[in-house]
Amino acid sequence: MANKCQKEKPRQEDFSLKETNPNISARRATTLDLVEKMQFLFVRVVKAKDLSSNSDDCCCVVPCCNPFVEVRIGALVGTTRSLEKTVNPEWNQDFAFAKDKIQASVLEILVQDKCVEDNKDVFIGKLVFLVNDVPMRVSPNSPLAPEWYKLEDHNGVKLTQGELMVSVWMGNQADEAFPHAWHSDSATGTDHATNTRSNVYHSPRFWYLRVYVIQAQNLLLKGKSGGGNLELFVKAVLGNLASRSRPVKICQNPVWNEDLMFVVAEPFDELLILSIEVGDHHKHENIGRCVLPLKNVERRMDDTLVESVWCNLENPNSDEGRLHVRASLDGGYHVLDEVTHYSSDFRPSSRSLSQPSVGVLELGILNAVGLSPMKKENRVDTYCVAKYGPKWVRTRTIVDNRCPKWNEQYTWEVFDPCTVITVMVFDNGQLQEGKPAEDKRMGKVRIRLSTLETGRIYTHSYPLISLSNQGVKKMGEIQLAVRFSCSSLLNVLQTYAQPLLPRMHYICPLSIFQLDSLRNQAAAITTLRFMRKEPPLGKEVVEYMLDVRENVWSMRRGRAQFHRIVDLLSVLVFICKWVKLVYSWKSSATTIAGYIFFLWVIFCPQMILVTIFTSLFLLGIWRYITRPRHPSHMDIQFSYAHTVTNEELEEEFDTFPTRFSGNDLKKKYDRLRGISGRVLAVISDLTTQGERVQSLLTWRDPRATSLFVVFCFFAAIVTYTVPFRFMISGLVAYSLRPPRVRGIAGIPAIPQNFLRRMPARSDGML
Template identity: 45%
Template sequence: SFKEPMFQVKAQLGFQVLRTKPAVAPNGSPSWNEDFMFVAAEPFGDGYLVLTLEHRGPKGLMVVGVALVALATIERRVDDRKVVAKWFTFDNLGLGGGDEKRGYKGRVQLRLCFDGGYHVMDEPAHVCSDYRPTARQLWKPAVGTVELGIIGCRNLVPTKVVNGKGSVDAYAVAKYGPKWVRTRTVLDNLDPKWNEQHTWKVYDPCTVITLGVFDSWGIFEADEPPDPTCQDVRIGKVRIRISTLQSGRVYRNMYPLLFLTPSGLKKMGDIELAVRFVRSTPTIDVLHVYSQPLLPLMHHIKPLSLGQQEMLRNSAAKILAAHLSRSEPPLRCEVVLYMLDADSHSFSMRKVRANWYRIISLVAGVIDVVRWVEDTRTWKNPTATILVHALLVMLVWFPDLIIPTLAFYIFVIGAWNYRFRSKTMLPHFDPKMSLAENIDRDELDEEFDVMPSSRPPEVVRSRYDKLRTLGARVQTVLGDIATQGERVQALVTWKDPRATGIFVGLCFVVAIILYLIPSKMVAMASGFYYLRHPLFRDRAPSPAINFFRRLPSQADRLL
């Protein structure tokens, strides 16, 4: 017998392994109450879910018993109905010799089901090509079809040497939803032509079709000895968002094939594509899709955590890569993982800075509005300030016009920007926005480094120090944000009795004034006071800002 036994259950489906937390079982009946999710691919055949009961003792883990659950016997559900729990028996199957008699080792109560209401992503969410649930009975009718013409490439950069000259054996792979297509391989040609056309059904226009170009190894014997572990070389990738296509219009363009290597950004050539979206339902049905949830209903009823989503996505990518490697013609594992962006979540200082500049570009519009307001209230353009006074009077005395005026203003902006829309070229990878043109070599080397790092200790130490410097800046910004929020809380928490007394007293006075004086008069007076001429304004900060900056925060309590 065990003293204070601790048990845990290991669940394994193929290469996917999950374990429960250890549970103490003084009475021999441990309880876990944990939910596990696996990715299972049909057909199930003779597949099993293997459950192993393990005992955690002072000498390590010891297997107590094993239970096998045939996948074909597990029930299916498409909603959030409760699944009936069943008992499964642990025995010593496979723990001893082959002729050993099976013995009873306990039972475990499980709720098992195939959840068809979820969509298992195998791509990043922002470039996903399909959002449908797994169960076919939940699929909605298609809203159209997308036709992709893969015409050919030009000026490809040689990736290997054959018979003393550069060579490329190029082929293209396109993916949209669960359907993958592969062109034929054009041998030893830097300007390959395919002239192939493929069609997919479109269920959601807010999806992305992905096309990649690769160089096939193993067809020709290169000057060097053949390496069986050599992978197909990535040449480039193109993404096209279906929602950017006008219905019925053919877009035929040349797209640069850009590929980021440890030595920098390279243009590997150009590819010519023709794409067309054909609507098969009324326009109102296509527009109705924009009001529907992006993911199936189960993702909103019982949402998955970020950790679960990432784990399921990695598992789905591996299962899909193994399946396509057995197809005809086969797709190699590195090709599938590149098309699925399996390494998109790896750390990159370049992506950190690129995302920061994206945020800055978004905030720039707000900053421009703030500057315009500041210029208006300082009378830098007297005509504009007088017009703002007139607009203020109109909106204060006729408040019903505020929302219509704002809506009409947004309409004018959208109608004006319609003139500058792209009419021919579709959006493509932007090296400038990606900061891939003039990237630091050390940052690029860090981006392509494996996990754990394979670089010398001094290089890792230098990168760690740089990361600490960046972390110190982030720490300061987070501290400033927390300080401002705590100052807002300090207005009514009496941490500074004088400041809270002043604020509460002013709130009482404001309430009495607003009770006695019409709100239109107060709004008018406040607006004119805010827009007063600089001759009547002090250049020092306002009393309200001075008061707020004097409020206490929790920063002085940190060690």
């Protein structure tokens, strides 16, 4: 009875990566060899002529009809847009019906008249096709030519007036009509058809705009020299972005010599406005400005200085003020819009500096299973977005299906194998009635190309992991097929000897703060550009893809990074434990064997490198047997998402600036101060130890430095007269003496005591 009363344990989520065996051809001779072939019945409705509305069925009296076409096969219905008051309409719309969902043998194409006044559709005519008689078209054969057909009435009798031009054929995903067609599994009407189609997007080509502000002359400063807190600075405005130089003391000819950086996108049709401001932290006013069109700014590919110019300031009170600047569009950098650790592109902005491609990446987005419902009535309307380099792809939206099948294949050129492709799954929020909502994220997959074997097809089911305010949750699984191929393995191997980023990043490096600010600018420009596409990619999609919140404070990520460092230092910890075991004489055999090994290294130094490289060679051969067979994927344990608390999640997903106030904000701030204090203490200890080593020869402690100098003098004599191998052997033998002949256990050694007494710069810290 007690066992029955116990609550059942919640089912443990499986976040592992699974290898799959999809039904794909995997042959390069075919167009779609990484996805499962899907048959579609395509219907292209082109136009009609000589239509006439049946006035007996309609109470409204109009000189012309408002025709539209309804394509019906069983329960699947697609509708064109309605054209007003015309008897010769043109639609040019395509429809695609998945063959596995077709449950009827007859295709009906109805031409109807939309009567606006009584909200009634009037039948004009129809066409009937048998599904079994529809011809099959295999790409890359030419498309089927549309044909004029006489309309029929309800009884199948040809009408004397009215014809419709259509074409009907069977095809697959390789058909050119597939991307822009209305799909029966994507929508039930024409209102949201645009938001469900598959599309390809390209990020704008970014450049860095560098504005070097040098100085100003002949500024009009009447009545402004008396303020003690007044300062001068230069404000640069580009579109909706603004940056300002450091403030300088007020004078007629101020000097700044400072860089202001922006991200700009082709075509360069914007204006850069430079203004000189005078005031304090709270209030300032403009005393002159100048305008620089970006199309007139000089482009440079290296660190060669461009010519500086004097710009006359627009000031209603004076015509003598001018500003000295040096502006350039730097095409030698790669404008980072992704995090460097998993970026998909490292090419410079200028096309002339780009290297040829080294391979091809092919991605097949097959299907998803077990998706969690995201809307009412357990609905989920999912689509995928994949990004590699500047090319973004979006699959069609599968409506109301928790196990959608996309089976869409895409291709990218690869310029560097040490890059990452990112695939995301979203729930489409634009299909709701009324006000559209944001698209909800369901998970993300990253695949590093360098971990893929050349020419091999990887077919795996990846877990979709979502981390939100409610915690970590598995939203389902997505099945992908990936292949990286290259024509020359030598070209791929040569990239490993080249710098990861373009040369300008090393010749004129940008600071970390500049890179973070410029990356946010690039993300903002990408968002604005993609919002103007049709269909648009929302802000939430771009930000999730580009990891805009990557540099936001997170307790969970901090803990994960700490354990990464611990794992990295595990080898050193193992060596230290082994040395301590030898030193402690817990096992006499281990201590003696270690001492013999040390003597062999000392007296046969020529074998040190041979032994190291031989060991590494054998270790590499041994680990080849246990090498990973699948790409890397999101790991919740490595990310410490399985132990995160609700309080930490609130802090991680908090906005910037924070939305908290009062006691909640005070509590979080106090906790952050406590953690930062411990981190600060560790940094202080490490810095203090380094400064103590430096102070051995700085004479800040004359007595200690005198002792160290004398020690160095005698040490030089001893090391000159005694052979190195005998000296080291004696020191090791002395250190490994048995514990019974040592001093008191736990007492630090003389060198430790001496070093800990050295002064550090922490004495001068306030």
